[in-house]
Amino acid sequence: MSELPPLPTGFQAAGLHCGIKKDPSVFDLCLFSSNRPASLAGVFTQNKVCGAPVKVSRERVPRGTARAVVINSGNSNACTGDRGIEDARWMTALTAKSLGCDAEDVVVCSTGVIGRFLPKDVLEAGIPAVAEQLDDSPQAFNNAARAMMTTDTFAKQTTRTVDVASTTVRFSAVAKGAAMIGPNMATMLSVVMTDAALSPQEADAMLRHSVNHSFNCISVEGHTSTSDTVFLFANGAAGHAALDDSSRAALQAAIDEVTMEMAQAIIRDAEGADHFITIDVCGARTRDEAHCIAKAIADGPLVKTAITGADPNWGRIVSAAGYSGVELEEEDVSLWLNDVLIYKDGAPSSFDTKALSQSIRDNRDVSIRLQLTHGDAEVRFWTSDLTAEYVRLNSDYTT
Amino acid sequence: MSELPPLPTGFQAAGLHCGIKKDPSVFDLCLFSSNRPASLAGVFTQNKVCGAPVKVSRERVPRGTARAVVINSGNSNACTGDRGIEDARWMTALTAKSLGCDAEDVVVCSTGVIGRFLPKDVLEAGIPAVAEQLDDSPQAFNNAARAMMTTDTFAKQTTRTVDVASTTVRFSAVAKGAAMIGPNMATMLSVVMTDAALSPQEADAMLRHSVNHSFNCISVEGHTSTSDTVFLFANGAAGHAALDDSSRAALQAAIDEVTMEMAQAIIRDAEGADHFITIDVCGARTRDEAHCIAKAIADGPLVKTAITGADPNWGRIVSAAGYSGVELEEEDVSLWLNDVLIYKDGAPSSFDTKALSQSIRDNRDVSIRLQLTHGDAEVRFWTSDLTAEYVRLNSDYTT
Numbered sequence: 001m002s003e004l005p006p007l008p009t010g011f012q013a014a015g016l017h018c019g020i021k022k023d024p025s026v027f028d029l030c031l032f033s034s035n036r037p038a039s040l041a042g043v044f045t046q047n048k049v050c051g052a053p054v055k056v057s058r059e060r061v062p063r064g065t066a067r068a069v070v071i072n073s074g075n076s077n078a079c080t081g082d083r084g085i086e087d088a089r090w091m092t093a094l095t096a097k098s099l100g101c102d103a104e105d106v107v108v109c110s111t112g113v114i115g116r117f118l119p120k121d122v123l124e125a126g127i128p129a130v131a132e133q134l135d136d137s138p139q140a141f142n143n144a145a146r147a148m149m150t151t152d153t154f155a156k157q158t159t160r161t162v163d164v165a166s167t168t169v170r171f172s173a174v175a176k177g178a179a180m181i182g183p184n185m186a187t188m189l190s191v192v193m194t195d196a197a198l199s200p201q202e203a204d205a206m207l208r209h210s211v212n213h214s215f216n217c218i219s220v221e222g223h224t225s226t227s228d229t230v231f232l233f234a235n236g237a238a239g240h241a242a243l244d245d246s247s248r249a250a251l252q253a254a255i256d257e258v259t260m261e262m263a264q265a266i267i268r269d270a271e272g273a274d275h276f277i278t279i280d281v282c283g284a285r286t287r288d289e290a291h292c293i294a295k296a297i298a299d300g301p302l303v304k305t306a307i308t309g310a311d312p313n314w315g316r317i318v319s320a321a322g323y324s325g326v327e328l329e330e331e332d333v334s335l336w337l338n339d340v341l342i343y344k345d346g347a348p349s350s351f352d353t354k355a356l357s358q359s360i361r362d363n364r365d366v367s368i369r370l371q372l373t374h375g376d377a378e379v380r381f382w383t384s385d386l387t388a389e390y391v392r393l394n395s396d397y398t399t
Numbered sequence: 400m401s402e403l404p405p406l407p408t409g410f411q412a413a414g415l416h417c418g419i420k421k422d423p424s425v426f427d428l429c430l431f432s433s434n435r436p437a438s439l440a441g442v443f444t445q446n447k448v449c450g451a452p453v454k455v456s457r458e459r460v461p462r463g464t465a466r467a468v469v470i471n472s473g474n475s476n477a478c479t480g481d482r483g484i485e486d487a488r489w490m491t492a493l494t495a496k497s498l499g500c501d502a503e504d505v506v507v508c509s510t511g512v513i514g515r516f517l518p519k520d521v522l523e524a525g526i527p528a529v530a531e532q533l534d535d536s537p538q539a540f541n542n543a544a545r546a547m548m549t550t551d552t553f554a555k556q557t558t559r560t561v562d563v564a565s566t567t568v569r570f571s572a573v574a575k576g577a578a579m580i581g582p583n584m585a586t587m588l589s590v591v592m593t594d595a596a597l598s599p600q601e602a603d604a605m606l607r608h609s610v611n612h613s614f615n616c617i618s619v620e621g622h623t624s625t626s627d628t629v630f631l632f633a634n635g636a637a638g639h640a641a642l643d644d645s646s647r648a649a650l651q652a653a654i655d656e657v658t659m660e661m662a663q664a665i666i667r668d669a670e671g672a673d674h675f676i677t678i679d680v681c682g683a684r685t686r687d688e689a690h691c692i693a694k695a696i697a698d699g700p701l702v703k704t705a706i707t708g709a710d711p712n713w714g715r716i717v718s719a720a721g722y723s724g725v726e727l728e729e730e731d732v733s734l735w736l737n738d739v740l741i742y743k744d745g746a747p748s749s750f751d752t753k754a755l756s757q758s759i760r761d762n763r764d765v766s767i768r769l770q771l772t773h774g775d776a777e778v779r780f781w782t783s784d785l786t787a788e789y790v791r792l793n794s795d796y797t798t
Contacts, residue, residue: 049721114714115747223701224722302622309794315513322448323623348514388787395708
């Protein structure tokens with residue numbers, strides 16, 4: 001913790017146990033706030049069935065600014081009907097009261113079991129308590145990161161700095177997610193805070209770009225949660241000079257970096273996984289086509305189990321590309337596994353199967369690169385393998 | 400075997416071990432033939448990467464008639480380039496020579512490991528030998544069914560009869576498939592033979608209708624093989640009167656029945672599966688929308704593992720519907736598991752969780768019914784659950 005710098009200027013965080021979860025040593029409520037209105041951008045789950053906090057937050061994002069996000073774990077407040085909506089609004093109102101702002105200035109996330117009403121009694125005491133503890137220290141930031149966790153095994157947080165005309169701009173990002181493999185349904189949540197000055201429109205465009213290259217490029221099993229949410233708060237407290245193209249690009253790169261680091265941390269924490277798989281699809285007509293192919297490979301249970309079994313099975317990978325919906329011929333495809341060419345221009349290459357298999361067995365990280373001959377669009381995607389332990393975790397949890 | 404009737408008039412079958420597989424007790428080559436030209440319809444994999452036999456057969460189907468299909472297991476002749484195409488054509492030519500017809504009158508399927516060239520030496524002796532053994536007996540039919548098997552644990556075959564104006568019309572169908580979970584990649588193949596008189600156009604329309612309600616309504620893990628093929632041969636040897644609407648409907652119903660029985664047999668043979676799951680989606684706007692939702696539920700690893708764990712987890716099922724791409728609101732959805740209402744109009748119902756869980760644990764068959772309020776389209780879909788044994792089978796096969 002000690003090596004982490006403080007939060008971006010004007011931001012504070014806090015996390016604690018308020019009683020949603022039974023174990024008093026496990027945190028379940030956190031708050032991230034800015035001491036002045038921050039430009040707010042938000043990206044939400046595309047699932048048609050979405051939690052009450054998503055509905056409430058989604059209608060507030062168009063206001064363009066906000067002061068805080070309150071997040072609880074242990075209960076997702078999803079599939080809870082009108083009462084769930086009321087409860088989510090009540091959480092923001094109670095948070096706003098502690099912060100001295102309007103309820104509409106607060107957005108909200110909840111993650112955990114679904115279909116149960118929020119325990120308002122514990123939140124009623126917990127929300128003022130967490131607001132009381134707000135602080136810009138690395139410890140407070142870590143407490144908040146821990147309070148977002150459900151089946152996560154480690155807290156996910158990172159920071160970056162960028163100089164804008166000799167003024168240091170800071171970024172802090174936090175995420176949770178062990179990628180839809182929790183006891184009921186997990187979720188990915190992430191909050192990015194920066195003291196850069198961005199208009200709501202700039203914040204929105206930058207966040208969407210980053211999410212398309214990070215959280216939209218990870219998959220454990222293709223199940224889209226009902227609660228996925230990413231927020232970017234930009235409060236301008238760094239007081240930097242007006243942005244030019246180059247400083248804007250530097251800020252974009254920093255947001256890309258922190259979201260990619262958080263996205264990868266989620267995959268690294270995918271429960272039951274033995275391998276962290278990076279999939280590069282290059283030479284596609286468009287980024288969308290590259291993304292389709294990468295996702296088909298990433299979500300293919302037969303690809304995943306082949307990696308689990310340390311088998312350089314090009315057939316499963318190429319055929320997953322074949323059913324991705326992208327127009328292609330075998331001849332267009334070449335394939336590398338851990339940088340070994342295993343399939344070239346539509347036919348298997350000769351390679352040392354045993355050595356390649358051993359390299360998969362010996363390393364947690366595996367790389368798959370599929371090269372097409374269609375154009376120069378590309379995508380990088382991350383996923384995990386599929387193990388018997390994953391099945392155990394996702395089937396035995398009720399007992 | 401003894402209870403099966405002989406094949407439809409004019410059809411013969413045979414199966415034997417020719418040497419593609421090592422174990423001499425395991426059959427690997429079979430032939431289904433008609434003693435006169437039969438109307439031929441074919442439906443093939445939609446994978447852009449497809450085996451040489453699919454390419455060769457696909458270009459012959461438009462001719463409208465054929466005499467035979469030759470099928471080998473143990474080698475899929477997929478991803479084998481131009482030489483694979485030549486080899487597939489050579490198989491049909493050798494078969495045609497034995498039958499005394501043109502090579503173009505023969506279609507071909509191969510299933511097994513991919514990326515290896517066919518062992519022509521053993522086929523060169525095997526094809527005349529299998530033609531020599533052609534017979535219309537149940538035993539010959541069973542030999543042929545066994546010779547198609549890869550990771551299948553039982554041979555899949557069935558028969559039906561339909562009376563057309565007091566003439567008995569017979570149907571025999573055979574299939575193989577343990578649904579893409581084989582050592583490299585399995586495949587589903589099916590051949591339906593009937594002595595009904597159908598034009599190629601009628602055969603095609605009837606087969607497509609049947610496939611849409613059978614083989615296109617099953618999924619183990621959503622991986623589309625490169626070799627999937629279904630053929631319908633109709634040779635008219637029953638000599639029935641001209642078809643009217645009612646007899647045509649009876650024939651369609653018979654083809655639907657045999658293909659559905661074969662499709663379900665594939666799911667029942669899904670390796671490693673503990674549960675056979677029937678998914679009904681009703682009240683949809685269109686059958687396509689119902690199909691999308693059913694497939695999202697069927698392919699959802701979190702749905703599958705919940706069933707493995709005997710958990711009536713409506714959240715995983717409803718959220719899979721939510722990400723299927725179909726426009727819906729929670730309020731539109733009600734859900735039954737084993738005929739128990741567990742989610743009604745967008746909110747969880749109260750039900751006896753323990754009793755329902757026990758009913759999942761005690762029965763191999765599980766039913767999921769998702770009811771929408773959008774219209775009256777529906778679909779029935781079959782799938783299996785996801786077990787640690789499935790992962791073991793698909794990851795440990797190389798050792």
